[in-house]
Amino acid sequence: MGYAQLVIGPAGSGKSTYCSSLYRHCETTGRSINIVNLDPAAEQFDYPVAMDIRELICLDDVMEELGLGPNGALIELEDNLDDWLTDELDNYMDDDYLMDLVTNKRDIGKYLNPQGQVLLSELNQHMAPQFFKLNKALVDLVDQYSMVSFVPLDLRKESSIQYILSQIDNCIQYGEDADVKVKDFDPEDIDD
Incomplete structure (x- = not known):
């Protein structure tokens, strides 16, 4: 079974900032994470992108060719997305951790109370x-x-990022089947 986070939200909501902070945290703690870009309108990242939808499609080209706006071009993308994504995912192991970065034109927040x-x-x-x-x-x-x-997140605090990551891990059951790590010790070193 694979593990993934889906990071969605409208433009400017902090998706890339969140992914960047989580990537730096995982890099510091020695945890492997693979970030996937599924937003063909994305321009640049300050973290490595393992899979990038822009390899499949150029949003501007599709808009120009078909005379569509950005949303129409994204709908056209669905025709090829499954094959491309399946081929790309074949490069990862079942226990790899992926983060999918997607721009969502809908604001889910308006459907939720505090x-x-x-x-x-x-x-x-x-x-x-x-x-x-x-x-x-x-x-x-x-x-x-x-x-x-809702869980508050302060990207300036490592403890907050770690807490969010542990909450997500718990929700997706990441690491649940991992072997228990036992610290080796010498019984003679134990004080009576």
Whole structure:
């Protein structure tokens, strides 16, 4: 089983800053992490990118060729994405840790209150009426099992980054099947 974080949000929300901070933290602690860019509109990174969607597509070229805006070009991308991504993922082991960086044009924050509960009325304003019952069932499920929560992050503090990473590891069960590490010691060194 592989492990991954999906980092989404609108432009300027801090996705790259988060990935950069997490990469530096993992590099310092000796932990392996592979960052994947799935945003064809991204321009530069201050961390290494293991897989880059820009190798498959140039957003400007697709927009020009098809006469589409950025969102339309991204939809066209879906036709080739599965094959490209599957081929790229074949280069990684089952226990590799990936972070996917994606720009999301939707602001999920407007559907949540400060406690992380889904605002059904807000969600249903943007959905077709025939899906109201389905939306309500999904919202109730998320709320009942606390599937959404917020954890504060201060990128200036290593302890905050480590805490976020441990919360994510727990959620995705990263390292759960790792061997227990036992410190070797000499019984004669133990004081009575």
